[in-house]
Amino acid sequence: MPVEPLSQKEIEDRLAELPGWSLDGDRLTRSYRLASHFAATAMVVHIAQVQDKLNHHSDLTLGYNTVSLSVNTHSVGGAVTEMDFKLAHRVEELAAGHGAK
Numbered sequence: 707m708p709v710e711p712l713s714q715k716e717i718e719d720r721l722a723e724l725p726g727w728s729l730d731g732d733r734l735t736r737s738y739r740l741a742s743h744f745a746a747t748a749m750v751v752h753i754a755q756v757q758d759k760l761n762h763h764s765d766l767t768l769g770y771n772t773v774s775l776s777v778n779t780h781s782v783g784g785a786v787t788e789m790d791f792k793l794a795h796r797v798e799e800l801a802a803g804h805g806a807k
């Protein structure tokens with residue numbers, strides 16, 4: 707599926723539907739806090755599974771009780787595309803099941 711860079715306005719409109727996510731330079735980002743380091747680790751594994759399914763991968767960081775993502779689309783030179791928002795929405799869905807805030 708070919709993807710194109712989104713305009714600033716398109717990014718802002720889509721971000722309005724994704725509380726907690728923001729644009730940091732040319733990347734979509736969000737950090738989550740979890741109840742324990744083990745819970746955070748399980749969420750990382752779950753996100754990795756989704757990313758492989760979508761063939762779209764964030765920079766994914768496991769901290770102490772935290773999980774952070776930062777993503778853009780390499781194939782269009784590191785711009786934000788629909789693929790980044792698709793991943794963000796999938797992560798939001800699974801985050802609830804991990805008790806991530």
Ligand SMILES: C[C@H](O)[C@H](O)[C@H]1CNC2=NC(N)=NC(=O)C2=N1
Nearest residue numbers: 761762763764778779780781782
């Ligand atoms: C060959 C493979 O389809 C590409 O390298 C995929 C893998 N994961 C990816 N992840 C991200 N974030 N952007 C991409 O363009 C991308 N491309």
